[in-house]
Amino acid sequence: MKRRKRKASGGRTPGAGHRDTPSLQNLMGHAVAAFQAGRFREAMKLSGKITEVEPNHPEALQIGGLAAFELGEAEQAIGMLQAAVNAKPDSADAHVCMGIVLKAMGRPSEAEEAYRAALAIDPADATTNLNLGNVLKALGKLEESEAAYRRAISAQPTMADAYQYLASLKTYESVDDDVQAMENQLSDPSLGDEQGMHLNFALAKIYDDLGECDRAFAHMSEANRLKRNSIDYDIAKDEERADRIKAVFDPALLAARDGQGCPSDIPIFIVGMPRSGTTLVEQILASHSEVFGGGELNELDRVVEGMREPGAGGLEFPEAVPKTDSDSLSRLGRSYVDAVRTGAPESPRITDKTTLNFWHVGLIRLILPGAKIINCVRDPLDTCFSCYQQLFVGSLDFTYSLVDLGRYQRLYEGLMDHWHRVLPGAVLDVHYERLVADQKPETRRILDFCGLEWEDGCLSFHETPRPVFTLSSTDVRRPIYSSAIDRWKPYRTHLEPLTKIIKAGVD
Numbered sequence: 001m002k003r004r005k006r007k008a009s010g011g012r013t014p015g016a017g018h019r020d021t022p023s024l025q026n027l028m029g030h031a032v033a034a035f036q037a038g039r040f041r042e043a044m045k046l047s048g049k050i051t052e053v054e055p056n057h058p059e060a061l062q063i064g065g066l067a068a069f070e071l072g073e074a075e076q077a078i079g080m081l082q083a084a085v086n087a088k089p090d091s092a093d094a095h096v097c098m099g100i101v102l103k104a105m106g107r108p109s110e111a112e113e114a115y116r117a118a119l120a121i122d123p124a125d126a127t128t129n130l131n132l133g134n135v136l137k138a139l140g141k142l143e144e145s146e147a148a149y150r151r152a153i154s155a156q157p158t159m160a161d162a163y164q165y166l167a168s169l170k171t172y173e174s175v176d177d178d179v180q181a182m183e184n185q186l187s188d189p190s191l192g193d194e195q196g197m198h199l200n201f202a203l204a205k206i207y208d209d210l211g212e213c214d215r216a217f218a219h220m221s222e223a224n225r226l227k228r229n230s231i232d233y234d235i236a237k238d239e240e241r242a243d244r245i246k247a248v249f250d251p252a253l254l255a256a257r258d259g260q261g262c263p264s265d266i267p268i269f270i271v272g273m274p275r276s277g278t279t280l281v282e283q284i285l286a287s288h289s290e291v292f293g294g295g296e297l298n299e300l301d302r303v304v305e306g307m308r309e310p311g312a313g314g315l316e317f318p319e320a321v322p323k324t325d326s327d328s329l330s331r332l333g334r335s336y337v338d339a340v341r342t343g344a345p346e347s348p349r350i351t352d353k354t355t356l357n358f359w360h361v362g363l364i365r366l367i368l369p370g371a372k373i374i375n376c377v378r379d380p381l382d383t384c385f386s387c388y389q390q391l392f393v394g395s396l397d398f399t400y401s402l403v404d405l406g407r408y409q410r411l412y413e414g415l416m417d418h419w420h421r422v423l424p425g426a427v428l429d430v431h432y433e434r435l436v437a438d439q440k441p442e443t444r445r446i447l448d449f450c451g452l453e454w455e456d457g458c459l460s461f462h463e464t465p466r467p468v469f470t471l472s473s474t475d476v477r478r479p480i481y482s483s484a485i486d487r488w489k490p491y492r493t494h495l496e497p498l499t500k501i502i503k504a505g506v507d
Contacts, residue, residue, distance in 0.1 A: 024050055024057070031063045043067040056087035062097045069101045072302055074342065077101050092122040099131060106295055106343055108135045126156035133165060142169055158185060160198035164391065167202040172209040179206055197226040201391045208389070217494045220389060224400045233397035235404045235411075242359075242411050246418045248318040249362035254422055257366050260326040262333025265370035267340065268351045268450055271358040272376035273412050274396055275386035277432035280461075280480075281376055282353045284443055287461040288452055292344035297352045299339040300360055303332050303367065321363065333367035349450070356396075358412060361419040365426055372450045375416055378432035380409050380502050385488035385495060406501030436482045 031046035047064030050057050065080035081101060084094040099114030115132040119125065133148030146169055152162040163182050172179070185191060186199045200223035207216035268285060270278050286293025307317040307324070315323060324332075340350050355376075357364070364371055384406065387399040398408040419427055428449040435442040443458050462480075488495060 024053060028059060028063075031060065035063050035067055040067040040070040044071070056083070058084045058088035058091055058094055061087065062094060065101065066097060069104065072298075072339075074101075074105055078105075090121060092118040092125065092128065095121070096128055096131070099128075099135070103131070103135055103138075108138050111135045112139070123151075124155045126152040126159050126162070129155065130159065130162050130165070133162070137165070137169070145169060157181075158195065160185065160195040160202075164198040164202040167205050172206045174210075175206075179203070182206075193226050193230065197223050197230075197391070200226065201389075204389065211490075213490045213494075217491055221494070223391070224388060227391065228400040231397050231400070233404070235398060235407045238398070238408065239411055242415055245318045245359065245362070245415070248321055249418075249422060251422050253322055254362065254365065257326070257329065259369050261329045261365075261367040261369050262331075262337060263370050264333065264337045264368060265372075265451070266337055266348065266350055267364075267368055267371040268349055269357055269364055269371060269373045270351055270353045270355070270376065271361070271373065272355050273358075273378070273380075273383045273387070273409060274355050274392065274399065275390070276355070276376040276378040276383050277430070277435065278353050278355050278376045280432070280435070281374060281430055281446065282351050283461045284446065284458050285349075285351055285450070285452075287458045288349075288447070288455050289457070290348045290452060291450075292347035292350045294340055294343060294350045294352050296354045297340060298354070299336050300352065300354065300357055300364070302339070303336055304360065304363070306332075317363075321366070329367050336368065349452070358415060358419075361415075361423065361427060365423055373427045374446065374449070375427050375429050376432065377429050379485070379488075380413075381488040381495070381499060382484065382486065384409055384498055384502070385491060386484075388498075402495065402498040403501065406498045409502060433485055436480055436485065439480050 027046050027050050031043050031050070034040075034046060035043040044064050044067040047060045047067065050060035051064070054060070061080045061084035065077045065084065068074075068080060069077035078098075078101065081094070081098045084091070085098060088094055095114045095118035099111045099118065102108070102111035102114055112132065112135050115128055115135060118128050119132065122128065129148045129152035133145045133152065136142075136145035136148055146166065149162045149166045149169075152159050153166070156162075160182075163178065163185075166178060167182075182199050182203055186196065186203070191199075200219040204216045204220035204223060207213075207219065210216075268291070270282050270285075272278050282293050282295070285291045304317045307320045340352065341347075344350050358375065361373055364373060384402075387396070387405055388402065390399065392399060398404045416427070428446070430442065430446060440459060444454060447454060447458065492499070
C-alpha cells in the first residue's frame with residue numbers, strides 16, 4: 001500500500017557550486033546521488049564525511065539536513081540547514097532547503113521567511129516563487145499567493161503547475177487571459193506529458209466552474225490518464241493487504257492486548273477516504289481552545305514501517321503485531337505521542353488528519369487505547385468523483401482511475417465495517433451530509449466523543465487563523481456550505497465505470 005509521504009524535496013537539490021578538492025567533489029556527487037535515489041542514511045553518512053573535513057561545507061550540510069528530515073530527525077535537520085545558511089548566507093539554495101523543511105514540519109510562517117530570503121537573492125527563480133505561493137495559500141494570504149504564482153509564470157511561462165495552482169485560487173466566471181494561455185500551451189506539439197497533466201487538471205477545474213461538464217470531463221480524464229501512465233500501481237495488492245489486516249486484527253487479538261499500549265489521550269485521529277470532509281472536521285476541532293490541528297502527519301507511518309522486530313521472527317506489519325509484546329506496544333505509542341507533541345508541546349489534544357490511517361485503526365487501538373478515532377463518511381460517488389478531479393501531493397495512486405477509485409472505495413468500506421465489528425464503539429462515524437445540514441448538533445456530537453466541552457468558536461471554524469495545507473485549504477475558510485453535495489450528478493454519463501462498482505457494493 002502506497003501512503004502519502006511528507007517529503008523534504010520540492011526545490012533544488014544541493015549540488016555543485018562550492019569549490020572543493022576532487023575528493024570532496026566526488027563525495028558530494030555520491031551524496032547527491034544517494035539522496036535523489038532515496039538512500040537517505042547513505043546520504044547523511046557521506047555528508048558527514050565531508051563535514052569532518054570541512055565543517056561549514058554548505059552543500060553537504062544541506063544534503064545532510066534534507067536527509068535527516070526524511071529519516072524523521074526534524075530538529076537535527078533544522079540545525080544542519082541553519083548551519084548551511086550561516087555558512088553561506090548569500091546562497092538562495094540554502095534558504096530554499098530551509099523553507100522546504102519548515103513547510104513540511106507545519107511551520108509555514110517561518111517557511112515564508114526562508115523563501116523570501118531566497119528570493120531576495122534570486123528574485124526571478126520560478127520554483128521558489130511557486131513554493132512561496134503554496135505557503136501563502138496555506139496561510140490564507142490568497143492575494144499574495146496569486147502574486148507569487150504570477151511571478152513564477154513570468155519567470156517561466158511554461159510552468160504548468162503554477163497555472164494549476166493559480167486556477168485553484170478562484171471560481172471562474174468566464175474564459176480569461178489565463179485560460180487562453182493554458183489552452184495555447186496545451187496545443188503546443190512539443191508539450192511534455194507532465195506539463196499536459198497540470199494544464200488539463202487546471203482546465204478541468206475551470207470548465208467545471210463554468211458549468212461546461214463535457215469539456216471539463218474531457219480535460220479531467222486526459223489529466224488522469226497522463227498521471228496514471230506515469231505510476232506503477234496495482235489495486236489488487238492493496239486489496240490483498242486489507243485481507244491480511246482483517247485476518248490479523250481479529251477479536252481474540254484485540255481482546256488479549258486491550259489496554260496494553262500508551263494510555264495518552266492526546267491524539268485525535270481523523271480518518272476516511274480523501275475528499276470526504278476530513279479537513280472540515282479537523283478545522284472544527286482545531287477551533288477549540290484545547291485542540292491543536294496537526295494536519296497530515298507521518299508518525300504512524302513510521303511506527304508501521306518500524307514494526308519489524310528481532311522478536312517478531314522477521315515478520316513485518318501486520319503479521320508482526322501478534323508477536324509484539326506489551327512493553328513494545330506501549331513504547332510505540334509513546335514514541336508516536338512524543339513525535340506529534342514536538343509541534344504543539346503545550347496542547348492537551350492534537351489531531352492527526354492522515355486520512356489513510358483508516359488502515360491502522362486496530363494498531364492505533366493497541367498502541368494508543370486512549371486515542372479518539374473519527375471516521376469521515378461522504379457519499380461514495382461524491383467522494384470518488386472529487387478525488388478524480390484532483391492532483392494530489394504524495395502517493396494516492398488509486399485516485400487516477402475510475403475503476404481503481406471504485407475498488408478502493410469498496411476496500412475502505414470493508415475495512416471500516418471490520419473495525420466497527422471487532423472494535424464496537426471505538427470509532428465515531430461523521431457523515432459529511434449530516435454535518436452540513438445540522439452543523440451544531442453534529443459538532444456537539446464530535447466534541448462529546450472527544451471529551452471536549454462545548455465552545456461556540458467551533459461553529460465559526462472558518463475564522464480560525466491556522467495554516468491548512470490540504471486541497472481544501474480555501475474551502476475551510478468559508479462558512480459551511482452544501483454545494484458540494486451531489487457534485488457527481490452532472491457527470492453521471494461519464495462515470496459509469498465508477499458507478500457500476502459503487503452500486504455493486506450497495507447491492
